[in-house]
Amino acid sequence: MKIINTIAEMKEIVKEAKKLGQRIGLVPTMGFLHQGHLNLMERARENCELLVTTIFVNPLQFGAGEDYDDYPRDLTRDAELARGVGVDIIFAPSVKEMYPQGYYTFVNTDTITEVMCGASRPGHFKGVTTVVNKLFNITQPDEAYFGQKDAQQVIVIEKMVTDLNMPINIVRVPIVREEDGLAMSSRNVYLSSEEREQAVILYQSLCKARELIAGGLTMKDKLYHAIKENIEEASLAKIDYIEIRDAQSLMPQEEKLTGKVLIALAVRFGKTRLIDNIIVEVVNDV
Numbered sequence: 001m002k003i004i005n006t007i008a009e010m011k012e013i014v015k016e017a018k019k020l021g022q023r024i025g026l027v028p029t030m031g032f033l034h035q036g037h038l039n040l041m042e043r044a045r046e047n048c049e050l051l052v053t054t055i056f057v058n059p060l061q062f063g064a065g066e067d068y069d070d071y072p073r074d075l076t077r078d079a080e081l082a083r084g085v086g087v088d089i090i091f092a093p094s095v096k097e098m099y100p101q102g103y104y105t106f107v108n109t110d111t112i113t114e115v116m117c118g119a120s121r122p123g124h125f126k127g128v129t130t131v132v133n134k135l136f137n138i139t140q141p142d143e144a145y146f147g148q149k150d151a152q153q154v155i156v157i158e159k160m161v162t163d164l165n166m167p168i169n170i171v172r173v174p175i176v177r178e179e180d181g182l183a184m185s186s187r188n189v190y191l192s193s194e195e196r197e198q199a200v201i202l203y204q205s206l207c208k209a210r211e212l213i214a215g216g217l218t219m220k221d222k223l224y225h226a227i228k229e230n231i232e233e234a235s236l237a238k239i240d241y242i243e244i245r246d247a248q249s250l251m252p253q254e255e256k257l258t259g260k261v262l263i264a265l266a267v268r269f270g271k272t273r274l275i276d277n278i279i280v281e282v283v284n285d286v
């Protein structure tokens with residue numbers, strides 16, 4: 001496994017791989033790897049000849065006052081974990097390498113980035129689509145792997161790839177959870193022990209919502225309030241959003257839920273903002 005820091009070197013490796021007709025798989029991350037990231041890499045490993053993972057804490061996708069400076073970083077540990085799952089190349093450029101002085105070009109997906117995390121974190125998705133676009137251009141993957149954990153992000157990336165006719169297959173990988181159900185996240189290290197205990201409420205309330213739907217509840221408002229009450233049982237939880245939307249289009253569901261429903265949560269515990277989601281199929285009586 002090689003660690004590459006410059007775009008020029010990365011492009012050289014890609015050129016050689018293309019010459020050999022190798023399939024390139026890309027797993028973009030911000031590092032501080034956990035099993036959620038490693039699952040993406042394991043999936044990619046099965047389908048590609050050259051497996052590239054990128055480790056880049058992208059300043060563009062952090063707003064003022066967010067955790068860019070505090071975001072956990074540990075390249076040595078990441079390299080060991082990545083090697084363990086058979087990654088060929090870690091591409092870990094500096095901020096200056098990615099955005100040199102006089103950088104002026106941005107990629108923006110409209111409409112679906114104005115809701116949910118896009119509403120809570122203005123500019124976030126413009127940072128994501130810009131960096132992912134650059135990473136796609138640098139590594140020219142046949143396939144790129146994204147986690148369902150960031151449900152809106154993967155939809156935005158799929159839309160960008162479709163709208164801009166990029167010849168890249170986007171593969172979605174299911175959420176990996178801790179034993180008690182908390183979705184794995186690099187940000188979980190910020191949680192105090194009490195916050196960590198209570199953070200399981202996100203998954204618990206999603207499971208409860210799934211049970212309610214399975215039991216016949218199809219009214220959006222009732223479901224919303226059931227989830228809200230459930231989360232509020234955790235004294236340290238501050239709800240950022242509870243969203244009930246169409247799982248494909250991200251458009252709001254009608255009052256009577258139908259088809260594949262995305263239930264997505266963003267909840268703060270102290271300074272830590274956690275997200276989680278599930279997709280539930282609502283089967284309506286005919």
Ligand code: AMP
Nearest residue numbers: 029030031036146147149150175176184
């Ligand atoms: P991040 O480093 O947080 O930007 O995440 C990099 C990639 O890993 C994204 O595609 C995430 O959706 C994915 N990811 C992060 N946590 C998980 C998880 N618990 N399960 C599945 N995928 C995840």
